[in-house]
Amino acid sequence: NTYIHYRFRRGFMKTFNFIMLIISFTAQTVFADSDWIGRSHAGAFSGISIVNNNIWAVGFDGTIVFSPDGGINWETQESGVNEDLTDVYFVNENTGWAVGGHATILFTSNGGLEWVTQDSPLDDFYEISGIHFTATETGYAVAPNYNTMASAIIKTTDSGQNWEITASPDAWLEDIFFVDETDGWAVGVDYMNGQNVIFKTSDAGSTWEPQ
Numbered sequence: 550n551t552y553i554h555y556r557f558r559r560g561f562m563k564t565f566n567f568i569m570l571i572i573s574f575t576a577q578t579v580f581a582d583s584d585w586i587g588r589s590h591a592g593a594f595s596g597i598s599i600v601n602n603n604i605w606a607v608g609f610d611g612t613i614v615f616s617p618d619g620g621i622n623w624e625t626q627e628s629g630v631n632e633d634l635t636d637v638y639f640v641n642e643n644t645g646w647a648v649g650g651h652a653t654i655l656f657t658s659n660g661g662l663e664w665v666t667q668d669s670p671l672d673d674f675y676e677i678s679g680i681h682f683t684a685t686e687t688g689y690a691v692a693p694n695y696n697t698m699a700s701a702i703i704k705t706t707d708s709g710q711n712w713e714i715t716a717s718p719d720a721w722l723e724d725i726f727f728v729d730e731t732d733g734w735a736v737g738v739d740y741m742n743g744q745n746v747i748f749k750t751s752d753a754g755s756t757w758e759p760q
Contacts (some may be wrong), residue, residue, distance in 0.1 A: 607634035
């Protein structure tokens with residue numbers, strides 16, 4: 550399991566290499582008239598959320614950084630946790646969630662000035678790797694389990710005050726995305742069979758079917 554975790558982490562960070570070039574502490578960059586402007590910092594990131602000119606990025610050891618001006622200036626926000634954070638999602642300039650290792654779910658209602666922990670229905674062997682909200686109240690997340698190599702798909706309908714498990718696919722899920730209130734996809738890999746996997750829902754997460 551340790552080896553698989555290491556292999557997954559390497560692959561996950563490689564997938565986000567382009568994002569890291571944009572916002573990571575080691576190579577923070579912004580667009581400027583089709584030119585790239587590099588800014589030097591230190592660290593590594595795995596998730597990003599953008600609302601207008603506001604940008605949040607999350608990474609290892611509970612790191613959360615924020616830019617209010619499209620990436621020109623950055624500041625650290627206190628997450629209050631030491632877990633690796635893998636993804637972040639804001640529905641507006643104030644309301645957002647960050648997720649990560651040991652089934653961590655963080656919530657803010659003031660743009661990240663304060664982050665509070667929300668209860669998760671999962672145990673510490675789960676890492677929540679992707680999160681997406683279709684409305685302020687309704688959100689979804691995927692979480693692989695290091696012991697079983699299966700995953701849980703969880704859902705909230707009250708802005709994260711309560712989360713429930715809606716599916717447990719026998720695959721390592723890495724991300725989730727919805728195009729509207731009912732249609733969404735979760736993607737990952739079946740390590741046992743060496744195959745990529747895609748699951749789709751057309752009923753707001755009540756059922757998930759492989760594609």
